[in-house]
Each structure stands twice: as structure tokens, then as C-alpha cells.
Amino acid sequence: MKLPKIVIPYNKTLLRSMSGQIVAVRVKSIPQAAEAAAHVRDSGNALFCVIVEANSPLAELALHDGIKDIPLAIMAPAMGKFRRVTAILPVLRGGNIRIYLPCDRPDNITSLRLLSSLGIHCCALFAPGETNWEELADLMTYAVLERAPHAPIEPFEFIASSYEPSSYLDWGRIFFDDPRHFLHLDARGRVALSRREASMGDFIAAGIAEIAAADEFPAISERINSWRYRLAENHPCAFCAGWKICLGRFAPEAGEDGGCAGFFQEMLDVARQRGAQRAGGEELRVWQP
Amino acid sequence: MANILLTTRCNRSCPYCFAEREMAGSDVDSLMSWENLIYIADFLLMSGQRRVSLLGGEPTIHPECVDYILYLLERGFDVTVFTNGMLGKSRREEFRRHLTGISRERLTFVCNLNDPLQTPAPHTERERIEEFLSLMGPWVSPGFNIYRPDFTLDFLFDAINRFGLKRHLRLGITHPIPGKGNGFIRPAEMRQVVERLYSYREIFEATRVSPGLDCGFPMCKFTDEELGWLNRFRGSPHFRCGAAVDITPDMSVYHCFPLSDYQRRSLFEFDSLLEIEEHFRQLRQQIRVEIAGIFEECDGCRQREDDVCSGGGVCQLLNRFVDEAPVRIPEIEHEIAKNRHPL
Ligand code: SF4
Ligand code: SF4
Ligand code: SF4
Numbered sequence: 001m002k003l004p005k006i007v008i009p010y011n012k013t014l015l016r017s018m019s020g021q022i023v024a025v026r027v028k029s030i031p032q033a034a035e036a037a038a039h040v041r042d043s044g045n046a047l048f049c050v051i052v053e054a055n056s057p058l059a060e061l062a063l064h065d066g067i068k069d070i071p072l073a074i075m076a077p078a079m080g081k082f083r084r085v086t087a088i089l090p091v092l093r094g095g096n097i098r099i100y101l102p103c104d105r106p107d108n109i110t111s112l113r114l115l116s117s118l119g120i121h122c123c124a125l126f127a128p129g130e131t132n133w134e135e136l137a138d139l140m141t142y143a144v145l146e147r148a149p150h151a152p153i154e155p156f157e158f159i160a161s162s163y164e165p166s167s168y169l170d171w172g173r174i175f176f177d178d179p180r181h182f183l184h185l186d187a188r189g190r191v192a193l194s195r196r197e198a199s200m201g202d203f204i205a206a207g208i209a210e211i212a213a214a215d216e217f218p219a220i221s222e223r224i225n226s227w228r229y230r231l232a233e234n235h236p237c238a239f240c241a242g243w244k245i246c247l248g249r250f251a252p253e254a255g256e257d258g259g260c261a262g263f264f265q266e267m268l269d270v271a272r273q274r275g276a277q278r279a280g281g282e283e284l285r286v287w288q289p
Numbered sequence: 290m291a292n293i294l295l296t297t298r299c300n301r302s303c304p305y306c307f308a309e310r311e312m313a314g315s316d317v318d319s320l321m322s323w324e325n326l327i328y329i330a331d332f333l334l335m336s337g338q339r340r341v342s343l344l345g346g347e348p349t350i351h352p353e354c355v356d357y358i359l360y361l362l363e364r365g366f367d368v369t370v371f372t373n374g375m376l377g378k379s380r381r382e383e384f385r386r387h388l389t390g391i392s393r394e395r396l397t398f399v400c401n402l403n404d405p406l407q408t409p410a411p412h413t414e415r416e417r418i419e420e421f422l423s424l425m426g427p428w429v430s431p432g433f434n435i436y437r438p439d440f441t442l443d444f445l446f447d448a449i450n451r452f453g454l455k456r457h458l459r460l461g462i463t464h465p466i467p468g469k470g471n472g473f474i475r476p477a478e479m480r481q482v483v484e485r486l487y488s489y490r491e492i493f494e495a496t497r498v499s500p501g502l503d504c505g506f507p508m509c510k511f512t513d514e515e516l517g518w519l520n521r522f523r524g525s526p527h528f529r530c531g532a533a534v535d536i537t538p539d540m541s542v543y544h545c546f547p548l549s550d551y552q553r554r555s556l557f558e559f560d561s562l563l564e565i566e567e568h569f570r571q572l573r574q575q576i577r578v579e580i581a582g583i584f585e586e587c588d589g590c591r592q593r594e595d596d597v598c599s600g601g602g603v604c605q606l607l608n609r610f611v612d613e614a615p616v617r618i619p620e621i622e623h624e625i626a627k628n629r630h631p632l
Contacts, residue, residue: 082356083387089363110323117327118363148331 004214005048007176007195008185010036017189018208019044024073024176026051030062037070049073051176058099059084063091073176075100075125079111092120098154099123100175104130109139116143116150123154123174128250133259137266144270156267159245163271168227169245179220183208193223241265290533291333291562292342292371295321295351297538301373301414303403305436305463305472320351321538329536329556330364336562342369342533349376355383358396367395371432374400374418385424398425399432399459402448404441419452426452436463436472438481442489446496456496460486461503464547465608473608476583476601479510487515502526504545505602507583508592528598531573534565544569547604550624573603580606 005022008014010032015023023045025036033050040047049071054061059080074097079085085092092099092115099115099122101108109132115122126136143153144160155174163169172178177194184198185191191205192198204219205211214220227247231238237248242264250260297319299306333341341361348354349372361368376384388396400422403410422429431445431454445458462482465473474482486500493500499522508528511519519526535549536542536556542565543553552572559565581588582600592598 082353083359083383086359086363086387110327113327114323114360117331118360146331148335150331 003208003211004179004181004183006185006208007051007182009187010039011187012039014185014187014189015039015043015045021045021208022048024048024051024182026053028053028055030054030064030067033070033072034067047071051075056080058101059088061088063088063095065091067091068095071096073098073100077102078105078108079115082114085115089118089120093118097121100125102126103132103136103139106132106135109135112153113139113142116153117148119149119151121151121154124156125175128258128260131250131259133263137263140263140267141270144274156270159267160271160274163245163268163275165272165275167244168247170247171245172249179214179223183211183214183220193219236261242268244268245271290340290342291329291338292344292533292535293321293326293329294344294346294535294537295348295354295357296346298350299346299373300350300375301347301410303373303401303434304408305434319538321357323353325538325540326357326360328540330361330366332556333366333562334364338562339366340369341366342371344371344535347373347375349380354380355387359387362391362395367397369397369399371399371401372421374398374402374421374429375414376417376421381420381424384421388425388428391428393428393455396428397455398429400429400454401432401434402445403434404444406444407437407441422448422452422454426454428455430455430457430459432459432461434461434463435474435482435486438474438478438485440482440485442486442492446492446498449496449498456498457501458493458498459501459503462505464505464602464604466547467604467607468611476507476605479507483510483515487518490518502528504530505599505605507601508598509584509586509590528592530599530602530604531569534562534569544572545604547602548572548607551607573599576603576606580609582606 003021005024006018007024007026010025010027023040025040025047027033027036027050030052033052037047037050047070050073052061052072052074054074054076056076057078057080058074058076059082061074061076068091072095076099079101091097097120099120101112101122101124103109103112103124103126109124112122112124124136124139139153140156142150143156155171158171158174159169162171170178170180173181176182176184179193183191183193184195185208186198186203189207190203191208191211192203197203204217211217211220215224230248230251235248235251237243237246237251240246240261242261245268246260246264250258343354343358348370351357358368358370400418402418405415429452431448433440433442433445442458448454449456449458462474463472465471500519501522502519506526506528508516516526531544533545534542535545540556541553542556542559543549544551552568554568559568577600582590582593583605584601587593587600590598590600593600
């Protein structure tokens with residue numbers, strides 16, 4: 001297995017200490033994004049993308065033509081007023097940009113649909129305990145089956161287009177949350193398996209140099225295979241129809257119905273329908289309006 | 290064409306209002322949601338539609354009216370907003386900031402204006418409308434509802450010149466809401482209406498304003514000379530019933546305001562606008578099997594057979610059934626019976 005891509009906070013010293021890596025760099029604002037992208041490229045590392053973890057709504061971000069060539073993953077708490085989004089629509093449509101919105105608020109689920117309908121690639125962030133699965137299911141059905149022109153909404157598009165009936169599917173990479181594809185560093189270069197673990201100080205190595213091959217590194221391979229334990233443990237997930245495309249990501253406690261099972265079962269059905277459409281040679285529509 | 294009702298509320302009470310039934314029967318807080326608007330936009334685009342009208346109640350009351358207009362424009366629709374022009378200061382400011390940069394080909398307001406003498410309004414109402422017209426004049430086509438045969442149009446020509454409005458006057462006749470006993474132009478008054486309209490011919494010509502007729506005008510009430518005059522303006526006039534499909538905030542669809550109780554359905558029952566139009570075409574046909582048109586002459590009339598004139602509005606026919614003999618179609622009779630006056 002190749003070494004995964006590295007997700008780091010924007011830190012010039014840290015960047016200088018690495019070379020030959022493929023790097024996703026985290027920043028707080030759009031002006032910082034352009035600067036960070038330039039520094040990654042100058043540091044002898046390759047830029048995978050800039051992750052903008054914004055505190056303000058998408059509509060308030062100072063997006064401009066100058067960032068068109070930077071691959072951007074913009075994580076905003078909300079979309080904001082549509083009238084203000086219209087001012088940045090040309091950049092959102094013309095750039096290499098994906099918008100992430102958390103689905104713990106119903107208006108964000110609507111905003112994702114709205115952005116997608118305008119040809120903007122976006123992604124739903126959802127977590128156990130705070131998701132309205134029914135509304136999410138509506139969004140997912142729209143994302144995968146709606147025939148009117150619209151841009152992909154992840155992770156649904158990824159799941160629907162990558163699902164193979166004969167294998168399991170892990171789509172954590174869409175959220176930079178899969179150690180096969182991404183490892184997370186803190187400002188001192190310590191390595192964690194996920195963004196959350198990096199912020200909680202839960203590290204697996206003191207530096208990336210300690211990890212020669214990811215699949216041979218015990219903490220990484222253990223994480224990659226951790227889903228298997230649920231099967232052995234007789235966890236409710238082991239009997240869930242949606243397991244193949246969820247792998248226990250939202251694992252409810254025994255006896256609990258978190259609503260996730262119904263959602264992922266529906267997602268599987270929708271993915272199968274999409275597979276059937278493809279097999280039938282049905283033309284997929286261009287999404288850009 | 291489709292009309293999207295952003296809200297069923299209105300901030301004015303015109304004596305001839307056709308939307309009265311829809312507003313009376315609705316939840317006062319009924320507002321079009323973003324989810325439904327996106328669904329409708331997808332539905333219309335997939336039906337091959339590129340034009341849409343926003344209605345109410347008064348659509349500009351909707352708190353996100355500006356955002357909805359901008360969204361529909363971004364989806365590639367040309368948008369017409371039917372308004373009474375009574376916008377508050379902050380809404381006007383929103384319009385100024387966000388809508389005055391939009392091309393007049395893509396965004397039009399049809400502002401329904403009332404004669405200040407025949408339908409007097411409080412000073413504040415008039416002031417608000419004038420401020421709206423001063424701001425958005427070049428985007429506005431004036432609209433006028435004829436609700437009495439002795440109407441006057443002079444004030445409209447004044448408004449067109451004063452505020453630089455589009456030189457197209459949209460003229461509607463007020464229709465009956467079956468069983469509601471509202472004021473409307475009766476078939477027997479149609480000729481008087483046409484004569485009155487034609488008496489303004491010279492002013493239309495001198496001011497280069499074109500008249501546009503809404504649904505329900507009967508062709509035979511125009512003389513050849515009057516028809517010739519109308520024909521000189523943008524394309525030939527139409528004498529139809531069945532203009533557009535109305536979609537409410539709760540996703541009901543109906544034929545038009547006066548027929549809002551008749552074979553009303555949910556938008557989700559249809560796959561395309563064509564299907565909806567067919568559904569309502571059948572409704573009109575069912576009614577016209579009972580009675581061809583508003584005049585006896587409609588039965589066997591050549592213009593009707595050639596589909597040049599519909600024979601007046603179905604609303605007029607239904608209004609007659611309310612007080613006259615029952616119709617034979619059970620579903621329509623059921624709706625009519627609800628509105629029938631007790632003997
Ligand atoms: S969807 Fe199924 S597999 Fe996934 S967390 Fe829920 S119960 Fe477990
Ligand atoms: S169909 Fe009726 S209203 Fe129309 S022109 Fe003929 S007689 Fe007149
Ligand atoms: S029934 Fe026909 S004439 Fe009457 S309002 Fe509706 S569309 Fe117009």
C-alpha cells in the first residue's frame with residue numbers, strides 16, 4: 001500500500017520538514033487558502049487540496065477568481081443567505097470546489113439540494129445522534145435518482161457509483177476519514193488516524209517518518225480491519241441490511257434504533273437502481289446547467 | 290406555463306379579487322418552502338419550461354421573495370412576478386440592491402393597478418405603489434382588472450409615462466368564483482367592456498402602448514374593426530380559457546383561482562406539466578360537454594371549433610351551474626353542490 005495522503009494544519013515549519021508527500025492543508029479562511037496552496041507547492045510537496053474550515057456561512061466567504069485553480073474543500077457551518085451566494089456563484093461553479101455542510105440542521109439539508117441544483121458539487125456531513133435520517137434519505141434520493149440537471153452530492157454519489165454487490169464499501173475518504181487514504185498530522189507533526197483523534201491528542205506515531213508502509217503499521221491495519229470485530233461481537237450492525245455500505249460507521253448501542261439502518265438500506269436500494277440504470281445503458285445526464 | 294404561488298396572503302383587499310377563495314381556505318401562514326420551490330423548478334425544467342410566474346396572495350410578502358426570484362433566474366427561467374406593488378421600505382431596498390441589475394428581458398413585474406377614483410385606496414397604499422414604480426418602473430408592465438363596464442384607463446397611461454413602465458398593458462376581466470357571489474363581468478356586459486376598451490384606441494396608439502388580453506374574453510364581442518386593431522399589436526390576441534397551471538405552497542395544483550376547488554390535485558401525482566395540462570384540459574372538456582360556452586351561439590360556433598375562441602371562461606359556466614341545473618359529472622357536481630345557494 002502506498003503511503004496515504006497527509007492532512008496537516010497550515011504551518012510553514014511543518015511543511016518545510018516534509019517532502020515528496022501529497023498534502024491536504026487545513027486553513028480557516030479563503031485568503032489563507034491561496035497562501036497555503038502556494039507554500040505547499042513551494043515546499044517540495046504536492047498539493048492534494050486545501051480544506052477551508054470556515055466559521056462563517058458560505059455566503060460570507062471572500063471567494064474570488066484568484067482561487068479558481070486551487071482544489072478546495074470548503075467546510076462551512078451553513079450556506080447563508082442565497083442572495084449573497086449569487087455573488088460567488090460563478091466562482092463556485094467555475095472552480096475546483098466541493099462544499100461540505102453539516103446535516104445536523106434541516107436547513108443545511110435544503111441548502112445542499114439547492115447548491116446541487118445550481119451545479120455546485122457538495123457533500124453532506126452527518127454524524128451519529130444528530131441526523132434526521134428521513135430528511136437525509138430524501139436528499140440522497142434526490143442526489144442519486146433525480147433526473148433534472150444537478151451536481152453530485154457526496155457521499156451519496158460516490159456510494160452509488162462505487163457500490164459493487166459483491167464487496168464492502170468504505171467511503172470515509174470523502175470526509176478525509178479513512179487511514180488507507182489519509183493520515184492527520186498536528187502542528188508538531190504527530191500522526192493520528194482521523195481529524196477528531198488529532199484534535200483530541202490521540203496519536204499513533206510521533207512523525208510521519210515512523211510509518212514506512214501503511215498496511216504494515218499495526219494501528220493503521222487494525223483500524224482498517226476494525227469493522228470485522230463488529231461481526232465477531234454480535235453487534236446489531238452485524239445483522240443490519242445496510243452494513244455493506246456503512247460498516248458500522250454510526251453504530252448504535254445494542255437494542256437502540258438510531259434510524260441509520262433504514263437509511264442505509266434505502267441507500268443500498270438506490271445504489272442498486274443506479275447500477276441497473278448503468279447496466280441498461282441508460283444515458284446519465286450532464287449536470288452542469 | 291406555470292404560476293407558483295409563493296404565499297396565499299395578501300396585504301390589500303381589492304373588491305374584485307379572484308384569489309379570495311384560495312386565501313380564505315388556506316392556512317394564513319402558508320408560504321412556499323425552498324424544498325418545494327426546488328422541486329417545482331426541477332419539475333418545470335424537465336417539462337421543457339423556461340418561463341415561470343410568481344403569484345400570491347401577494348408574492349412580495351414572502352420573506353425570501355428576492356432569493357426565490359434570484360434562484361429561478363439562476364436556474365435559467367425567465368421570471369414574471371405579479372404584484373400589487375405595495376412593498377415596504379426594506380423590501381424595496383432589497384429589490385434595489387438585488388434586482389435592478391437584472392435584464393428586463395428576464396425579469397418582469399406585472400403590477401396590478403387600480404383606478405384611484407373608482408377604487409380609492411388610502412394615501413399610504415398609493416404612496417407605496419408609487420415608490421415601487423419609481424424604483425422598478427422599467428421592469429414593470431401595468432396590469433388592470435376590469436371589474437365594471439364603465440372602467441377608465443387614463444390613469445394607466447399617466448403611470449406608464451410618469452414611471453417609464455413597459456408599454457404593454459395587461460387587461461383582465463374579473464371572473465366569477467363559482468358560488469361566491471363576487472363581483473365580475475357578466476357575459477351580457479362583455480360588449481360594453483369591449484366598446485369601452487376600443488374607445489381608448491387613440492391613446493393606445495399615441496402613447497405606443499399595446500393592449501394584452503387575459504383569459505375569458507369572447508371573440509364575437511369584438512367587431513372586425515376592433516379585431517383588426519388588436520391584431521396590429523404583438524401577434525394575434527387570444528380568446529382562451531386555460532392560461533396557466535397554479536401551484537400552491539402546499540404543492541396543490543389547480544386550473545386557476547376561480548376553479549381552485551375543481552379537480553385540484555397534488556403536483557406529486559404528475560410527471561410533467563404536459564400531464565397536468567391534459568388533466569385540466571379534460572376538466573374543461575367535461576364542463577363544455579354540458580354547455581358549450583357563455584352564449585347560446587357558442588354551440589356550433591366556427592371559432593370554437595377552430596379553437597380560436599373558447600366560448601368564454603369555464604368559471605362563468607360553473608357559476609351558472611351553481612344556481613341552475615346540476616351537471617352530470619359526479620365529481621364536478623359534488624364541488625358545485627358545496628357552493629350551491631340554499632333555496
Ligand atoms: S446502518 Fe447498520 S451497519 Fe451502519 S451503523 Fe447503522 S446499524 Fe450499523
Ligand atoms: S365561441 Fe362563443 S364566445 Fe367565442 S366567438 Fe363563438 S359564440 Fe362568441
Ligand atoms: S376558468 Fe378560464 S376564463 Fe375563468 S379564470 Fe380560469 S382560465 Fe380564466
